[in-house]
Amino acid sequence: MGMLVYVYKSPLGSYHSTCDGITHRHSELCVVDCRGNFEPNNNRPAVKLVDDRPMGTPYPKLVPVDEREKGTWLMFGGNYAGCSDTRFRDFCAENNGGPYGMLPVFDRIEHKPEGSKMNLCNICNKPMTPTFDDSGNVLLTGENNSWPIIATGVCCDRCEKDFVLPARMKDASRRASK
Numbered sequence: 427m428g429m430l431v432y433v434y435k436s437p438l439g440s441y442h443s444t445c446d447g448i449t450h451r452h453s454e455l456c457v458v459d460c461r462g463n464f465e466p467n468n469n470r471p472a473v474k475l476v477d478d479r480p481m482g483t484p485y486p487k488l489v490p491v492d493e494r495e496k497g498t499w500l501m502f503g504g505n506y507a508g509c510s511d512t513r514f515r516d517f518c519a520e521n522n523g524g525p526y527g528m529l530p531v532f533d534r535i536e537h538k539p540e541g542s543k544m545n546l547c548n549i550c551n552k553p554m555t556p557t558f559d560d561s562g563n564v565l566l567t568g569e570n571n572s573w574p575i576i577a578t579g580v581c582c583d584r585c586e587k588d589f590v591l592p593a594r595m596k597d598a599s600r601r602a603s604k
Contacts, residue, residue: 429462429514430470431455431488431507433531443571444503446578447533448473448490455507455531458491460517466491473507475521475529484522488531503534548572548579549589555582 433449444450448471456466459474466472472491477484488507489500508528515527545554554568572581574593
């Protein structure tokens with residue numbers, strides 16, 4: 427059993443940066459490590475609060491349980507989840523999430539599991555190549571969000587620099603001038 431929370435997304439509508447994460451597909455989540463009356467299901471997937479303190483200070487976030495159990499590296503996808511139930515607010519406060527009852531959802535996945543085919547850039551159709559450190563760990567995946575060129579795709583570093591970032595800057599300038 428867990429607490430039902432609602433996903434809060436950008437008001438820009440079709441824009442999302444989750445790379446098809448759970449908050450892109452669902453408007454409700456079930457926080458399984460928080461006392462509540464709900465079971466996770468296909469319409470409200472299970473998430474749990476994690477505070478791994480990457481910089482040594484509290485940084486609580488919600489992560490999909492199934493991806494966490496697989497050891498998937500997750501990033502913030504731009505969406506938040508929370509509710510007005512005081513039990514959730516108290517749960518967040520007890521776990522260094524502050525007294526607000528709203529947490530970031532880390533549901534963006536940018537790498538492919540070992541053995542899967544390399545992703546192709548949705549703009550130039552060339553393979554995206556990750557960057558590795560001296561120990562063989564992935565530093566950069568080589569995948570980037572291709573919005574606004576392709577709303578739900580990924581692109582290589584070159585296409586991001588040549589096409590995506592200029593389009594985003596043009597869009598931001600257009601919005602600022604309104």
